[in-house]
Amino acid sequence: MGNFDQKVNKFIEIFVEQNGYAKVIQGLQNTLLIAVTGLIIGIIVGTLIATVRVLPKYKTLPKVLNGICSFYVALFRGTPMVVQLLVFYYVLLPIIGLKITGVQVAMLVFGLNSGAYISEIMRSGIQSVDSGQMEAGRAVGLSFGTSMMKIVIPQAVKNILPTLGNEFISLIKETSVVSFVGAADLYVAFNYIGSNSYEFMVPYLVMALIYIALVLIISLLIKLMERSLKKSDRRN
Amino acid sequence: MIDVINLKKSFGDVEVLKGIDITINKGDIVAIIGPSGSGKSTFLRCLNCMEDPTSGQIIFNGVDIADMKVDINIHRRNMGMVFQHFNLFNNKTVIENIMLAPVYTRCQDLKKAKRKKLFGKGGADASLASLTKEQIKKEEKEKAMSLLKRIGLEDKADVYPSTLSGGQKQRIAIVRALAMDPDVILFDEPTSALDPEMVGEVLELMKQLASEGMTMVVVTHEMGFAKEVASRVVFIDEGVIKEEAAPKEFFENPKDARLKEFLSKVL
Numbered sequence: 001m002g003n004f005d006q007k008v009n010k011f012i013e014i015f016v017e018q019n020g021y022a023k024v025i026q027g028l029q030n031t032l033l034i035a036v037t038g039l040i041i042g043i044i045v046g047t048l049i050a051t052v053r054v055l056p057k058y059k060t061l062p063k064v065l066n067g068i069c070s071f072y073v074a075l076f077r078g079t080p081m082v083v084q085l086l087v088f089y090y091v092l093l094p095i096i097g098l099k100i101t102g103v104q105v106a107m108l109v110f111g112l113n114s115g116a117y118i119s120e121i122m123r124s125g126i127q128s129v130d131s132g133q134m135e136a137g138r139a140v141g142l143s144f145g146t147s148m149m150k151i152v153i154p155q156a157v158k159n160i161l162p163t164l165g166n167e168f169i170s171l172i173k174e175t176s177v178v179s180f181v182g183a184a185d186l187y188v189a190f191n192y193i194g195s196n197s198y199e200f201m202v203p204y205l206v207m208a209l210i211y212i213a214l215v216l217i218i219s220l221l222i223k224l225m226e227r228s229l230k231k232s233d234r235r236n
Numbered sequence: 237m238i239d240v241i242n243l244k245k246s247f248g249d250v251e252v253l254k255g256i257d258i259t260i261n262k263g264d265i266v267a268i269i270g271p272s273g274s275g276k277s278t279f280l281r282c283l284n285c286m287e288d289p290t291s292g293q294i295i296f297n298g299v300d301i302a303d304m305k306v307d308i309n310i311h312r313r314n315m316g317m318v319f320q321h322f323n324l325f326n327n328k329t330v331i332e333n334i335m336l337a338p339v340y341t342r343c344q345d346l347k348k349a350k351r352k353k354l355f356g357k358g359g360a361d362a363s364l365a366s367l368t369k370e371q372i373k374k375e376e377k378e379k380a381m382s383l384l385k386r387i388g389l390e391d392k393a394d395v396y397p398s399t400l401s402g403g404q405k406q407r408i409a410i411v412r413a414l415a416m417d418p419d420v421i422l423f424d425e426p427t428s429a430l431d432p433e434m435v436g437e438v439l440e441l442m443k444q445l446a447s448e449g450m451t452m453v454v455v456t457h458e459m460g461f462a463k464e465v466a467s468r469v470v471f472i473d474e475g476v477i478k479e480e481a482a483p484k485e486f487f488e489n490p491k492d493a494r495l496k497e498f499l500s501k502v503l
Contacts (some may be wrong), residue, residue: 132323
């Protein structure tokens with residue numbers, strides 16, 4: 001075990017003395033930033049798509065919108081996240097002539113990507129709400145959109161919260177590919193420590209522990225949120 | 237108040253309503269009875285365009301609301317609806333259930349009035365624009381509370397619907413419809429999903445409304461209610477109105493053969 005102690009010492013040395021901790025904090029920040037922004041964009045995009053997909057479809061406009069949304073979902077679910085990142089960063093952005101950083105590209109792509117997944121989650125959530133709820137909303141003179149916003153979606157969100165939590169967890173973990181477009185996440189930070197000490201065992205182990213800790217904390221938060229949202233189901 | 241002219245409704249190839257004509261006047265209490273699958277619920281749901289009619293006209297306060305170009309939401313505010321399964325908003329407390337639509341629609345009107353005022357086209361709406369959102373909320377809350385008091389459920393104002401009994405839910409659903417001050421309330425089998433014990437309290441409230449002159453269209457299996465309260469009883473079968481008469485005439489001297497058979501089974 002003496003060998004392992006040595007490795008730990010080396011890691012601590014670089015972590016403390018060679019600015020390793022600053023890189024890790026920076027990486028953690030980027031990882032969380034990308035995952036959280038991605039989730040928020042994803043929820044907005046996903047809710048919009050899900051709403052379009054449950055619209056009554058005897059008019060032309062909903063049909064066209066529905067077609068566009070199906071295409072969007074097929075596109076983003078049908079290609080790996082890494083490919084989407086690369087295409088956005090190296091193909092689409094240069095074509096439009098937009099200059100943004102890797103982290104910003106990652107936030108955008110993660111949002112659009114999770115939007116495709118969340119749309120399906122949200123759709124099943126909306127369909128799990130009794131259709132009488134929408135009817136009652138329409139019957140008192142609220143529009144389709146208002147009934148959706150004020151009555152159906154809040155109940156749908158409550159039903160899908162565990163699944164939405166899963167999506168957030170997988171977003172956190174998937175951020176480990178953003179170094180492909182030069183965004184400095186946790187992987188980049190620990191890779192830096194590893195390359196400076198020619199020793200990868202401890203840094204990558206610590207990285208794994210950080211991911212696990214993040215996911216555990218998030219699971220706990222979701223559980224708490226679920227409990228507070230469930231209050232309208234409780235009988236007292 | 238409501239003129240239905242040759243109303244037809246098909247679901248796919250199945251024609252459920254085959255041409256219905258009826259006039260509902262202010263203060264009328266119309267009971268609609270008929271065997272299941274006869275189209276009576278579909279007819280009621282067509283009245284406020286919950287189901288869009290396939291053809292025909294529904295003239296409500298002078299406007300044909302079956303026309304797809306009409307903004308149906310505005311007309312639905314004057315047409316309450318009470319459902320078989322209550323359909324209280326599960327994510328809202330009882331008082332929020334009652335206040336939601338009036339507060340929302342009045343705030344929308346307020347926004348519109350303010351916009352008009354801004355562009356100097358105030359006119360009749362100017363007085364509306366002087367209200368604030370908080371005032372509207374306060375007014376509607378008071379109104380909702382007095383409605384709850386009326387049905388003796390003011391202590392339930394802040395609970396969620398999941399804690400209530402069926403009879404309580406349905407009475408709150410009726411009060412929710414009342415909160416919009418509608419010209420007419422449509423009842424879709426309001427007592428069919430209730431325990432026998434709770435049917436009475438809901439019918440009692442409906443009788444009260446009837447005696448106050450509320451216009452009501454009630455799809456029901458409660459023959460007693462139809463006999464006692466209705467001003468007219470309508471028998472729908474196979475998508476057409478087979479008979480329409482005052483309750484005494486309707487129950488004591490039915491003319492249509494199908495109605496005779498139906499009544500002999502249910503009475």
